[in-house]
Amino acid sequence: MTTHEVLNQVPPLVGHDTADDAALLDGLEREGAGWAATELHELGRLGGGEQAIEHGRLANEHPPVLRTHDRHGHRVDEVEFHPAWHELMRTAVTHGLHAAPWADDRPGAHVARAAKFYTWRPDAGHGCPISMTYAAVPALRHAPELAARYEPLLTATSYDFGLRPPLAKRGLLAGMSMTEKQGGSDVRANTTTARPEPDGTYRLLGHKWFTSAPMCDVFLTLAQAPGGLTCFLVPRVLPDGTRNPMRLMRLKDKLGNRSNASAEIEYEHAVAWRVGDEGRGVRTIIDMVNLTRLDCVIGAAAGMRQGVTTAAHHATHRQAFGRYLVEAPLMRNVLADLAVESEAATVLMMRLAGATDRSARGDAGETAFKRLALAVGKYWVCKRWPAHAAEALECLGGNGYVEESGMPRLFRESPLNSIWEGSGNVAALDVLRALTREPEVMAAFRAEVTAAAGADARLDAAVRRVQAELSDHDDVELRARRVVERLALVLQGSLLVRHGHPAVADAFCASRLGGDHGQAYGTLPRGVDFAAIISRAVPKVG
Template sequence: MGTHTVVNQPPPRVDLDEYAANVPLQEAVERYDAGWATAELGEVGRHVGTAAFQADAERANVREPQLRAFDRWGNRIDEVDYDESYQRIIRSAVAAGAHTAAWAEPRPGANVARAATFMLFAQVEPGHACPISMSHAAVPALAANPVLAEAWVPRLLSREYDGRLVAGKTSALFGMAMTEKQGGSDVRANTTQAIAAGDGRWLLTGHKWFCSAPMSDGFLVLAQTGGGLSCFVVPRVLEDGTRNVFLIQRLKDKLGNRSNASSEVEFDGTVGYLLGEEGRGVRTILEMVNRTRLDCILGSAAGMRQAVAEATWHARHRAAFGGRLVEQSAM
């Protein structure tokens, strides 16, 4: 610069192995029967530590998802456009099995290895971890209906990523939608209704106040029936290739987690399929919710790890008052 020389600024913390740098994570992996995954976790650690991945993580949170409710001709399409940086991130997370590897290849330590993989990705870019986590958690929940499990689980176990809303995909991601305006966390106050339409189909009418990752292929949704609050699988694309009614009203303006689109949606004759017993919707969906809660803990720990790593890096590379920050007595 013509006005001054930039000095005493830490270099970017990039192009390192985030797994090798995380000794507590390595120790936990070894302690809890997942040492066999060390090589794969090293690959993930080096991948998320690259300058390219970290640039994508920053870009995905600046170039935020955009709602496209209609196409140029006025047809309702209810799509969300994600920046290519986000697409690259989630594609690599799926390829690494951060979503469903523990279900696809069960063995001692499989959930530990999958958790470590999830943490490494979430450490650098937490937004995409939401659909990754929900897809992981959907697998055991779908077991409540063997027919639905047979249709969806093989696609969830795939390590291919396809973000399009089209029929015939061999892979899938899942989401869930519970909260409504009047109830919030009190889902028993939900008013969305489901009416049996025959052939195993139900038609849902109502809304959801918070629905993340709306471009997922399927959702677990709570709705009231004559038998009480029940759980349904709602696909974005129907078997005949047509779009299900999934009316995205707007995207939330959130504090952080900007790369992850969270939406408000409405249902108007939306096709759903009963999962579990009628009237036992909360119990059914808790199979999914509880596992996402565990991932929330993992993601929070990953975020704290990143914060400490960045702060320590800064303290080691910046000087003040005659010495490096890390050498100061207050540190």
């Protein structure tokens, strides 16, 4: 520079291990997947490396492009991606972030997969097809013959992109296609029809308004069969190599998640195979929905971790008014508050992953706990992320508002997880549905929360308030968000008191449960061990 010397610049957050996260690693051991630590750190070093970070940037700078026709005018319905997207996908599939746990008999396989999904976050968009492939397997098992043919390819750790007959590929990706223009989350309002054929297949006629990752090989979709709303498996390419008439009409121009394609599609008598009984489509596909909801929680927790580590890294290296930002009392309050929120999300995420693993192995108690806790966690953790991302961005000041910082992309991503697989209202109402129809789920949830009874008076008082809230049945739907919020907080508090770092647990209980907290981040009370909390969020670079 001929005009000035460049000083006081924060070094890039490159060359760190994204798995170097105490709350994550403690949860990995606690939930039965300590055996995966070596691979997790390998993936973490990749995720924090310069190449992966650059691939994430490029995949978003060069979003997918829809090619409806080739140069001769033939309909092709292809989606083109930047090579960086394929590199991200290849790493994710190779490390089993998709459906690999369903082929792994080791206890903790689903926990290991959750930890890896949390760790590998150079780009959030490519996680969508990874998540849906993971979630498709239990739904597909409602059709044993189809599962026998497709599941080995869905669980294979080979990324084999391209339009070819599914059973001729080395590995498959699965999507789901439910939402229609007139219904949104109300899938029972769907109008797409399914006509049975003599050969046992069906022909679908209709549309889907929001089909994410339309380049997947197969899709689980809902349509109205003669017996009612039914789940179907729809391949993009038929066994004879011809294109199934699934027309990609256009790609959505989205707020975030831009590296991933989301399409409006139309079925022109597309060939489909029934999954489960006619009329039981929601019951069939709900297995898939619940697992993608788990990934919404994981993704939001991972986004919070990325936000707070970026903010802490910046504050550790940036000086203002004669001292490093991390030394300023108010900035320390903000960083510690962000870290507490992040760790509360992570410890809940890992508990839900453990419940998923044990539920998949037939544990009825964990199945009951997961039924309620997953809906509670999906609502609360995903709701907390946007404000968390905004505050983390603000820690970087004007530098955080610039695209090169990566923080605007994180901020744009943050509202998605609360919307995907049912908005906040849908999740809250699902909690009420579970409470009223399945009494065993509240018993399992209560047992989890009261396992910390007597350990912290603020937690005990909060649990009593929740019990009073639940005993009041007047206007319960009106109060659904309030009820779910309190359920989430006592669950997070119980987990932190039992398993978290003492300083984090104390700060959480004082602020979130004890009422000594403002409306914004950075309002933790005096007496919090700020140094201990912040040190857990500062990434080790180099």
